[in-house]
Amino acid sequence: MQAVFNPGARYILSFRRKKSMKAQSVMSKISIIYILYCFILFSPSQGSAEDNPNSSEKWTLQRAVKFALENSPDSLIAKQRMEAARAVTQQAHSTWYPVIRVIAGYMQTDNPMYSFGNILNQGKFRRDLDFNNPGRTDALNIGVRVEYRLFNGGRDQAGIEAARAGEEVSGLELRAVHNQLAFQVVRAFCSIIQTRKMLQARKSAVRAVEESIKVARAKYRAGTFLETEVFNLEVQHSQALENLVxxxxxxxxxxxxxxxxxxxxAGEVQTELPDGNCGIEVPADLDYSNRPELLALEAAVRVAEAEYRQARGGYYPSVDAFAGYDYDRGFVTGGDGDSWIAGVKVNLDLFDGKRTSGKVAETMARLLEIRERKRKTALAINLEVEQARLALKDAIERLGVTQKMVEQAEKTAMLIRARFREGVLLSSELIDVENRLTDAKVRHAVAEAEHWVATANLRRSVGLTQFPEHPPDTTL
Structure with a gap:
């Protein structure tokens, strides 16, 4: 058998191999692009430090308050309520505008009355028409209707005023939520500072006891200390570890x-207090007339007054103007025609089963209720402001007392530790001194945090924001 050399077949084979390699290269590139696209699409987005709470940036008090006002569920819920109130106001304003409708319909009938009407509308009346049996007709009707209320006893205007006042109530409730939320942030922030200082105090107590145990063991080995003294310090060390936990x-x-x-x-919490001060200033004026809860009730009174006027409008008639245009087309008769209508109508309920009088009585009772609620709230806020003022005064006094307590306890501890190292004192006296020092530090940490919280609470009670340079945003 003899092999035959075919250069054409060799060229075809080479061309197919190159085409296959090129296709594989294209498919590889497409696969790589698809993988990169999926990676970009499903990879977590990288936001700024403000949007990423897990960043290593420290939380300052102002940043925490600002973040809470923008992202807390309570704040977002109040904003949605405000948006709903704006929508109600928009609905109320719709009564100022006419209502325009476009209607269309098709019908067939052999009813004598309707068929005769269709024949008239389509301009196909004949003298020989049998009125009792005009036959089957159809009608394609297209029309436009316009209605406008001229008067309804002031009910529409009262509804608009009630909606506007209701929108104001929602905005003031949002302010109240912001004030309360900012105070909660300050209190939680100060709680972190307080517990951190308490943790530091407990760690210092553990280290102090450990140093004393080393001294006691050395003296015990030297024969100048009893073993019970070492045991007492070890028990104290266990108690200090428990307090540390x-x-x-x-x-x-x-x-x-x-x-x-x-x-x-979840997230990493790293707090920072510049210069050891929370930056919240004591209000110079304790006037609480701008408290949002009180202003909201004043707006609620206006809502109730408008609803009362709206209910009384039921005693008056309503006057409406109307107009319309119609085009009729009949496929059975082959005719068509158009027409228009315009007029004014008056509606007056002569008897409605005392529905209107009952509505008036209901709205009046609600108005009186809200007025009394406003008076009760004003009394409660007055008491709240006085309690906040006294709490701040007490916190300031306690802060000064605990500061002196820490200074005295530290000096006493230094002297007692030195005498203990000299072997002059027993372990029980050293334990008492260490406990008093730790207790003084803890009390001072609590007093310092309560001083900041009391200042923030006083600002909240008089209706002030925690940081005047960052007023809460009541817009959406």
Whole structure:
């Protein structure tokens, strides 16, 4: 058998191999592009530090308040209520405009009355028409209707005023939510600072006891200390470790509460207080007339007054103007025609089963109720402001007392530790001093946090924002 050389077949084989390699290259590129597209599409977006609560940036108090006002569920719920109130106002304003309708329909009938009407509308009346049996007719009707209310006893205007006042109530409720939310953020933030300082105090207590144990063991080996003194310090060390565990748990719990108020499920919490001051100023004026809860009730009174006027409008007639245009086309008769109508109508309920009088009585009772609620709220706010003022005064006094307590306890602890190292004092006296020092530090941390919280609470009670340079945004 002899092989035959075919250059054409070789060229075809080479061309097919190159075409196959080129197709594989194109498919590989398409696969790579598709993988990159999926990676970009499903990879988590990288936002700014403000949008990413897990960033390493520290939480300042002002940043935390601003973040909560923008992202907390309570704030977003109040904003949606305000948006709903705006929609109600828009609906109320619709009564100022006419109602325009376009109607269309098709019908067939052999009813004598309707068929005769269709024949007249389509301009196909004949003298020999049998009125009792005009036959089957059809009609394609296209029309336009315009209606406008001229008068209804002031009910529409009262409804608009009630809607406007209701929108104002929603805006003031949003302010109240912001004020309360900002105060909760301050309280949670200060709780973190307080528990962190308490944790530091507990750690210092553990380190101090450990140093004392080293001294006691050295003296015990030297024969100048009894073994019971070492045991007493070890028991104190165990108690200090227990208190440290509790303090660490309180610190972690305070962080979780802080994140929850911000509307976050999890994240890293690193707080920062510039110069050890929360930056919240004590209000110079304790006038609470701008408290949003009180202003909201004043607006609610206006809502009730408008609803009362709206109910009384039921005693008056309503006057409406109307106009219309119709085009009729009959396919059975082959005719068509158009017509128009315009007029004014008056409606007056002579008897409605005392429905209107009952509505008037209901709205009057609601108006009197809201007025009394406003008076009750004013009394409660007055008491709240006085309680907040006294709480701040008490916190300031306690802060000064605990500061001196810490200074005295630190000096005493230094002296007692030195005498203990010299072997002059027993472990029980050292334990008492260490406990008093730790207690003084804890009390001072609590007093400092309560001073900040009391200042924030006083600002909230008089209706002020926590930071005047960052007023809460009541717009959507």
């Amino acid at each position: 509790k303090a660490r748990h309180s610190y972690r719990l305070a962080q979780r509460v802080f994140l929850n108020i911000l509307g976050l499920k």
